[in-house]
Amino acid sequence: MAIKVTSRSLEILIAISHGAEEKLGPQIESQLRKAIRTGTLHPGAPIPSTRDLATQLGVSRPIVVDAYAQLAAEGYLTLRQGARPRVSASAPTAAARAPIPARAEPRVRFDFLPAVPDLASFPRAAWLAATRDALATMRDAELGLSDPHGCAVLREALAEYLGRARGVVCDAEQIVITSGFAQGRALAARALVARGAKRLAVEDPGYSEWQTIVAAGLKLAPVTLDESGMRIDALERASADAVLVTPAHQFPTGVVMSGERRTALVGWLRARETVAIEDDYDAEFRYDRAPVGALQSLEPERVIYCGTASKMLAPVLRIGWLVVPYHLLRAVQAEQLLADYGVSRIEQHALARMFASGEMDRHLRRMRSRYRARRDALLDALAAELPEAEVQGIAAGLHATVVLSGDDDERAILEEARRRGIALEILGQHRLVPRAGSATLLLGYARMPEATMRVAVRELRDAIRSARSTAASRIG
Numbered sequence: 001m002a003i004k005v006t007s008r009s010l011e012i013l014i015a016i017s018h019g020a021e022e023k024l025g026p027q028i029e030s031q032l033r034k035a036i037r038t039g040t041l042h043p044g045a046p047i048p049s050t051r052d053l054a055t056q057l058g059v060s061r062p063i064v065v066d067a068y069a070q071l072a073a074e075g076y077l078t079l080r081q082g083a084r085p086r087v088s089a090s091a092p093t094a095a096a097r098a099p100i101p102a103r104a105e106p107r108v109r110f111d112f113l114p115a116v117p118d119l120a121s122f123p124r125a126a127w128l129a130a131t132r133d134a135l136a137t138m139r140d141a142e143l144g145l146s147d148p149h150g151c152a153v154l155r156e157a158l159a160e161y162l163g164r165a166r167g168v169v170c171d172a173e174q175i176v177i178t179s180g181f182a183q184g185r186a187l188a189a190r191a192l193v194a195r196g197a198k199r200l201a202v203e204d205p206g207y208s209e210w211q212t213i214v215a216a217g218l219k220l221a222p223v224t225l226d227e228s229g230m231r232i233d234a235l236e237r238a239s240a241d242a243v244l245v246t247p248a249h250q251f252p253t254g255v256v257m258s259g260e261r262r263t264a265l266v267g268w269l270r271a272r273e274t275v276a277i278e279d280d281y282d283a284e285f286r287y288d289r290a291p292v293g294a295l296q297s298l299e300p301e302r303v304i305y306c307g308t309a310s311k312m313l314a315p316v317l318r319i320g321w322l323v324v325p326y327h328l329l330r331a332v333q334a335e336q337l338l339a340d341y342g343v344s345r346i347e348q349h350a351l352a353r354m355f356a357s358g359e360m361d362r363h364l365r366r367m368r369s370r371y372r373a374r375r376d377a378l379l380d381a382l383a384a385e386l387p388e389a390e391v392q393g394i395a396a397g398l399h400a401t402v403v404l405s406g407d408d409d410e411r412a413i414l415e416e417a418r419r420r421g422i423a424l425e426i427l428g429q430h431r432l433v434p435r436a437g438s439a440t441l442l443l444g445y446a447r448m449p450e451a452t453m454r455v456a457v458r459e460l461r462d463a464i465r466s467a468r469s470t471a472a473s474r475i476g
């Protein structure tokens with residue numbers, strides 16, 4: 001996007017001393033020279049006009065004109081009649097400040113990355129209207145730092161929505177607005193540590209952004225899964241103090257935690273007198289199964305429920321929410337105050353209006369049918385091009401789990417796909433404990449239009465074949 005440069009006057013960090021031995025012109029020259037050489041002023045950057053700098057420094061304009069002319073002669077500045085003076089594009093800068101050349105990544109031609117929703121479908125007009133309305137109606141006092149744990153309007157809208165759509169049982173005051181699940185998980189982990197927790201059981205494979213949990217002071221206890229979700233016998237052996245789960249749509253396998261397994265998990269929570277952190281990241285997108293309520297609805301006092309706007313709308317918003325049992329609420333809120341003063345209130349008001357106006361429900365309905373069509377196109381393309389593959393985890397979410405034959409090397413396929421401009425992930429990237437198993441690809445379909453799907457899957461098939469033949473020629 002081109003940002004229009006107006007004739008505004010620019011400020012620059014230069015200080016001169018009127019009483020110093022060195023004359024004013026050379027002082028200006030040496031400071032600008034130093035700023036350019038050290039990289040605080042970048043090549044091509046605009047600098048103040050001679051008139052503005054003279055006014056800013058309280059010197060006569062010819063002094064600045066002479067200083068600029070000298071710097072232009074030395075190759076530091078570019079001066080053109082009628083144009084704003086700039087640091088020369090080829091100005092001599094310190095080598096250490098030279099930009100690090102970006103690693104040449106092949107251009108992404110087909111984007112199957114599993115974690116990102118369809119950004120092109122962001123409801124820009126509705127969001128703009130909600131933001132405009134928020135700005136028009138927010139009181140001046142609401143532009144201050146009130147409500148560090150979330151604006152009342154958003155918490156109320158979420159309490160209503162989560163009860164209605166996810167079966168979550170809560171009062172608005174139990175909701176803590178965070179900057180995405182990333183922060184929600186960190187706050188929950190720190191609050192558990194403050195209560196004496198040492199080990200957190202996590203699904204393996206799982207959502208591999210585990211660093212914040214470790215940084216909070218928890219050890220990770222990996223627990224295996226089967227087709228019903230996290231194995232409770234393995235959880236019992238893990239001697240963990242709490243557990244993190246994705247019951248509605250396990251990431252990355254796509255498994256839905258069965259009713260029986262949920263009951264067993266609640267039994268474990270009761271027996272250990274502890275809590276689960278429930279990551280309910282994309283449950284809105286379910287296609288051909290009945291809605292499964294949140295785990296939280298079964299045992300509200302033993303579940304910290306986490307939701308996010310990242311899949312519903314877009315990750316750029318950085319808005320998530322925790323529903324915290326009362327006995328942990330103060331501890332989580334205290335951690336939030338240590339972390340920051342909460343999420344942008346204007347965005348929170350806009351999101352509240354998206355829920356209240358019905359725009360969010362409309363958007364989710366529209367996206368559900370768009371994603372279903374894309375998922376079906378992916379299934380058709382896989383059936384035609386890769387009939388040997390077993391496709392799992394397709395009842396919900398934004399990606400499919402594609403299991404290939406045991407002999408395939410998923411890392412080699414990932415590399416070959418990347419070389420061909422196909423972006424995807426593999427199960428191995430989300431394993432805490434490396435394990436042998438069938439090569440498994442994670443294919444996000446959210447951003448792939450139906451019309452492109454067949455071509456993309458054909459390219460992927462070719463990448464798989466190529467990886468296979470490279471492996472065969474190595475063995476041969």
Ligand SMILES: Cc1ncc(COP(=O)(O)O)c(C=O)c1O
Pocket residue numbers: 115116179180181182183207246251279281307308309310315319320
């Ligand atoms: C399993 C899972 N949980 C949660 C999130 C959302 O994280 P955040 O709200 O920090 O964007 C993601 C995003 O990719 C995810 O894959």
